[in-house]
Amino acid sequence: MQSDMTMPLLAECASDLSKSLPRSQRDPVIGIIGSGDFSRSLAIRLVGCGFRVVVGSRQPSRVAKGVFPDRVEVRSQREAIHAAERVVFAAIHPEHYHSLVGLREMLAGKVLVDVSNATTLTSHKQSNAETLAELFPKSSVVKGFNVVSAWALQTGAHDGSRQVLICSNCSDSKAMVLELARRMGFSPVDLGSLCASRGIEEAPLILFPSWGGPILTTLILFIFFYGYIFLRHILLPYLDHRENNFYQLPLVTVNQTLPAVALVTLALVYLPGLVAAVFQLGRGTKYKRFPCWLDCWLCRRKQLGLLSFLCTALHAVYSMCLTLRKAAGYTLLNAAYHQVKAGIENSWVEQLVWRADLYLSCGILGFGVLTLLAITSLPSVGNALNWREFTFVQSGLGYAALALSTMHTLFFGWDFAFSPGAYPYYLPPAYLLALIPPCIVLVGRLFLAVPCLTLRLAKIRKGWESTQYWPVNNQEPGGSREAHPQQNFDDV
Ligand SMILES: NC(=O)C1=CN([C@@H]2O[C@H](COP(=O)(O)OP(=O)(O)OC[C@H]3O[C@@H](n4cnc5c(N)ncnc54)[C@H](OP(=O)(O)O)[C@@H]3O)[C@@H](O)[C@H]2O)C=CC1
Ligand SMILES: [Cu+2]
Numbered sequence: 001m002q003s004d005m006t007m008p009l010l011a012e013c014a015s016d017l018s019k020s021l022p023r024s025q026r027d028p029v030i031g032i033i034g035s036g037d038f039s040r041s042l043a044i045r046l047v048g049c050g051f052r053v054v055v056g057s058r059q060p061s062r063v064a065k066g067v068f069p070d071r072v073e074v075r076s077q078r079e080a081i082h083a084a085e086r087v088v089f090a091a092i093h094p095e096h097y098h099s100l101v102g103l104r105e106m107l108a109g110k111v112l113v114d115v116s117n118a119t120t121l122t123s124h125k126q127s128n129a130e131t132l133a134e135l136f137p138k139s140s141v142v143k144g145f146n147v148v149s150a151w152a153l154q155t156g157a158h159d160g161s162r163q164v165l166i167c168s169n170c171s172d173s174k175a176m177v178l179e180l181a182r183r184m185g186f187s188p189v190d191l192g193s194l195c196a197s198r199g200i201e202e203a204p205l206i207l208f209p210s211w212g213g214p215i216l217t218t219l220i221l222f223i224f225f226y227g228y229i230f231l232r233h234i235l236l237p238y239l240d241h242r243e244n245n246f247y248q249l250p251l252v253t254v255n256q257t258l259p260a261v262a263l264v265t266l267a268l269v270y271l272p273g274l275v276a277a278v279f280q281l282g283r284g285t286k287y288k289r290f291p292c293w294l295d296c297w298l299c300r301r302k303q304l305g306l307l308s309f310l311c312t313a314l315h316a317v318y319s320m321c322l323t324l325r326k327a328a329g330y331t332l333l334n335a336a337y338h339q340v341k342a343g344i345e346n347s348w349v350e351q352l353v354w355r356a357d358l359y360l361s362c363g364i365l366g367f368g369v370l371t372l373l374a375i376t377s378l379p380s381v382g383n384a385l386n387w388r389e390f391t392f393v394q395s396g397l398g399y400a401a402l403a404l405s406t407m408h409t410l411f412f413g414w415d416f417a418f419s420p421g422a423y424p425y426y427l428p429p430a431y432l433l434a435l436i437p438p439c440i441v442l443v444g445r446l447f448l449a450v451p452c453l454t455l456r457l458a459k460i461r462k463g464w465e466s467t468q469y470w471p472v473n474n475q476e477p478g479g480s481r482e483a484h485p486q487q488n489f490d491d492v
Contacts, residue, residue, distance in 0.1 A: 027050050027051055027052045028051055028052065028085055028086075028087075029051070029052045029053070029054060029083050029084055029085050030046055030051050030052070030053050030054075030084060030085075030087050030088075030089070030180075031053075031054050031055075031056060031080040031081055031083060031084025031087065031088040031089065032053060032054070032055045032056065032080065032088070032089045032091050033055075033056045033077055033080060033081070033088060033089065033090050033091060033092055033100065034055075034056075034057070034090070034091035034092035035055050035057040035060075035063045035067070035068075035074065036091060036092070038091045038115060039055055039089070039091035040067060040068060042089060042091060042115075042145075043055060043068050043069070043072045044068075044069055045184055045185075046184065047069055047071045047072055049183055049184045049185065050183075051183075052071070052073075053068075053071070053072045053073070054072075054073045054074075054075055054079070054080040054083040054084060055068060055072055055073065055074045055075070055080060056075060056076060056077035056078070056079065056080025056081060057074055057075075057076070057077065057080075058076075058077060060074045060075055060076055077100070077103060078103065078106060081103055081106045081107060081110070082106065084110065086110055086111050086176065087110070087111045087113060087176065087177065087180065088107065088110050088111065088112055088113070089113045089115060089145075090112055090113065090114055090115065090116075090132065091115055093116065094116045094128040094131065094132075097128070097131060097132055097135055098135065100135070100136075101135060104135075104136055104138065105138075107136055107138070107139045108136075108138035108139060109138065109139070110139050110140075111139070111140045111142055111170075111173040111176060111177065112132060112136055112139040112140065112141050112142070113141075113142050113143075113144055113145070113177060114128055114129040114132050114141055114142070114143050114144070114197070115144065115145045115146065116128040116129075116201060117146055117201055117204050117205070118198070118201040118202045118204075118205060120205075121202055121205055125198075126198075127143070127194075127197040127198035127200075127201055128197070128201055129141055129143035129167075129194055129197035129200075129201070130194060130197060130198075133169070133194060140168065140169075140170040140172075140173035141168065141169075141170075141194065142166065142167070142168040142170070142173050142174055142176075142177045143165075143166065143167050143168065143194060143196070143197040143200050143201070144164055144165065144166035144167070144168075144177055144181065144188070144200075145164050145166075145181070145186075146164070146165055146200045146201060146203055146204060162185070162186050162187050163186065163187050163188075163189055164181050164186045164187070164188050164189070165188075165189050165191050165196075165200045165203065166178055166181065166188050166189065166190055166191065167190070167191040167192055167193060167194055167195075167196040167197055167200060168193070168194060169193050169194045174190065178190060210299070210300065210303060211303050213296070213300055213303075214300050214303035214304045214307055215303075215307065217265070217268065217304070218261060218265055218304075218307045218311070221260075221261045221264055221265065222257060222261050225256075225257040225260040225261055225430055225433075225434070226253060226254070226257045228427075228430055228433070229253050229256050229257060229430050230249070230253060231427070232424065232425065232427045232429075232430070233245055233248065233253070233256075234246060234248060234249065234253070236424070236425050236427075237424075240425075247327060251318065251321075251322075251325065252322075254318065255315060255318040255319060255322065256430060256431075257430070258311045258312075258314050258315040258318065259311070259312070259315045259405075259408075259409065259431070259434070260430050260431060260433070260434035261308075261311045261434075262308045262309075262311035262312040262315060262405070263308075263405050263406070263409060263434045263435070263437075263438055264434050264437050264438075265304050265305075265307055265308035265311065266304075266305070266308040266370075266401065266402050266405060266438065267402065267437035267438040267440070267441045268297075268304050268437065269301045269304045269305045269308065269398065270301075270398060270399065270402060270441045270445070271437065271440070271441050271444075272294060272297040272298050272301065273298070273301075273395075274441060274444045274445065274448065275294060276290060276294060276298060277448055277457055279294070280457065280460050280461070281453060281456060281457060281460070283466070284460065284465060284466025285460060285465040285466060286460050286461055286463070287465065302377050305373060305374070305377065305398070306374055306377065308370070309370050309371070309373070309374040312366070312367055312370055312405075313367070313371075316363075316367055355411055355414050358407075358411045359408055359411035359412050362404050362405075362407040362408035362411060363404075363405075363408040365404050366401050366404030366405040366407075366408055369397050369400050369401040369404060370401045370405075372393065372397060373393065373394065373397060373398055373401060376390070376393045376394065377394070399442075399445060402438055402441065402442065403442060405438065406435065406438045406439065406442060409431050409434065409435055410435070412431060413429070413431055413432065413435075416429075417429065417432055
């Protein structure tokens with residue numbers, strides 16, 4: 001197609017040539033057809049990134065003042081297309097694409113960016129971008145900027161939502177839009193030809209794509225612990241000596257399950273970081289890709305952390321409601337009656353008072369730190385922190401939350417785990433099982449804190465590589481050698 005297309009915008013994107021020009025003359029002009037919500041978000045971001053923007057409306061006079069920033073010009077559709085040097089965004093609903101047919105000749109030779117999303121998941125329909133390409137054969141249609149919500153466009157959120165998917169049949173135009181997306185602060189992903197456009201359009205319709213694995217993991221853990229507690233506390237005692245504990249099913253069993261799930265899930269947030277560190281130490285480089293399962297696990301830590309937070313919050317609410325139960329009242333009255341009958345005046349046990357207070361205090365502190373972690377994982381809050389602050393909160397405080405939750409569980413268990421009565425039917429208590437993963441993580445973390453390992457890991461993360469990776473003719477690692485554009489995961 002138009003092979004001369006890339007150069008003008010790319011040259012302007014680099015803006016080297018035009019540095020001496022006044023700003024208004026050197027910024028590339030981008031056209032946007034449509035003056036709706038998406039157009040507004042896009043225009044704000046484009047002007048923020050140094051582009052000049054002309055919005056094309058069917059009735060410019062109807063566009064209220066203040067809707068667009070002052071630096072954005074709102075003109076007629078024709079004027080906007082005329083002003084746009086190369087790139088014109090079609091920020092209108094696909095049903096109205098045909099209304100632009102009269103502008104076909106004006107759009108010839110320009111790059112027409114289709115930003116539309118699909119409204120339904122269909123396997124047989126032509127994509128909106130393919131329809132647009134059919135309507136405007138003389139323009140280069142590029143599909144892109146999907147998955148990004150209008151909000152993310154404005155804020156440039158620092159998480160997965162910064163990724164934009166791009167595809168086109170014209171590689172020059174695609175390169176231009178990829179560069180444009182980069183300059184707008186996004187991480188564009190080239191998905192090839194326009195055949196990929198339907199997938200891109202449908203991507204926003206797929207609900208919670210990154211939550212499937214974490215939710216499934218949490219669900220499996222919940223079913224496992226609930227089943228285990230049901231077996232140990234309810235079913236086996238009933239079968240063994242007809243003890244009826246079924247009343248515990250809706251509340252007590254759930255409240256025993258939730259902390260176990262929360263603790264294991266929280267350990268699963270920090271375990272992959274340790275595994276990644278072990279990989280880097282073992283390989284002596286950070287430029288070798290982690291196995292896919294580890295990559296995937298690392299990318300799901302935020303979701304696992306938030307699910308752990310949810311379980312902890314529910315556990316806190318359930319625990320506060322325990323005393324409101326009828327069963328709690330009856331148990332207290334029965335205990336008081338037995339005590340009176342036994343002639344015991346004072347049932348104060350100093351050790352148990354300490355145990356309960358320490359257990360509660362660790363639990364409350366752990367929950368507080370977890371809340372802080374959950375809040376800072378929100379993009380809008382995380383963006384306000386610099387890299388060091390974010391690492392301190394997510395890694396330092398994260399381990400503090402894990403340590404406090406583990407101590408909460410240990411105080412709960414106290415010395416009970418050492419008595420034979422804790423193993424009815426040879427089954428250990430659920431909390432002992434739940435303690436295994438966090439203990440592995442905490443011990444592993446302490447192990448990695450050994451100075452020789454810490455120093456080696458720090459060196460590797462600064463780019464040092466073990467000699468086995470040095471090229472034969474180049475004895476300086478990282479010298480003239482090109483770094484692999486691979487995993488560069490430092491936050492472990
Ligand atoms: N990539 C992404 O993640 C997102 C993509 N989108 C896509 O952006 C497009 C626009 O969405 P959005 O801004 O929310 O929609 P709006 O309804 O807010 O705006 C659509 C605009 O299209 C213009 N338009 C042009 N021709 C017509 C016509 N014949 N009839 C009606 N309106 C027309 C109107 O502007 P005027 O009256 O000034 O001409 C109108 O303001 C859609 O295709 C949507 O799928 C939306 C959100 C996110
Ligand atoms: Cu608890």
